Amino acid sequence: MAGKQYRASLLIAEDEESMRETLKLNMELEGYEVTTVDNGPAVIKAVKNEYFDLIILDIMMPDMDGITVCETIRMQHNDVPIMFLSARNSGADRVEGLKKGGDDYLTKPFNLEELLLRVDKLVTRNKKIKEPRAVNDTYEFEGGVIDFGAHECIDKNKQKQELSKKEAALLRLLTEHEGEVVSREQILQIVWGYNVYPTTRTIDNFILNFRKFFEKDSRNPRHFHSIRGIGYKFTK
Structure with missing residues (x-):
């Protein structure tokens, strides 16, 4: 089964x-x-x-x-x-x-x-997770541009930044589920692909990096949100 x-x-x-x-x-x-x-x-x-x-x-x-x-x-x-x-x-x-x-x-x-x-x-x-929205290999929003295939992005200051494979995968997952809370468990399962948890800090540090790249005010994020005790959410 x-x-x-x-x-x-x-x-x-x-x-x-x-x-x-x-x-x-x-x-x-x-x-x-x-x-x-x-x-x-x-x-x-x-x-x-x-x-x-x-x-x-x-x-x-x-x-x-x-x-x-x-x-x-x-x-x-x-x-x-x-x-x-x-x-x-x-x-x-x-x-x-x-x-x-x-x-x-x-x-x-x-x-x-x-x-x-x-x-x-x-x-x-x-x-079962909600069906992801179709996201092209290049994704544009107010904070910048993400190129999932090239593992790079253009940040809020129009500067090119390299992304790790895991960062690109997490960005794709969050943008595919724009407006939805994606749980920590779903992220670990889909992005990391194994059962044993890395520390909570691992995902948090990724989110902090995304805020540095894309948020005008990283202390008051508009796009990348941490939902305490549950998961993370991207809003366009």
């Missing part, structure tokens, strides 16, 4: 070893990259350091239960899909899990095929 070119990354949080290993094996057979942990705090730590396409989260775990873990992740403005697994089957438990930010809720024991279908659906939904 997982795509062959991009192997979606799953985090499985389950304190029962046999269940954890069974889930890991079956997800790997489906082509997913799988990380496993056995307690709540380990989930929080993993999510801070790595990008995941989906978290499969047991509710009854030591140190911190799954509901609290989910709530903590959502408070960090992270919208990674979360599927709860639980032995609890009451309507109230389902409602509580979904109210706290869960995307799906499956009770144990579960049908493996159903689990795989639900995982595929959540991963597929998460991968």
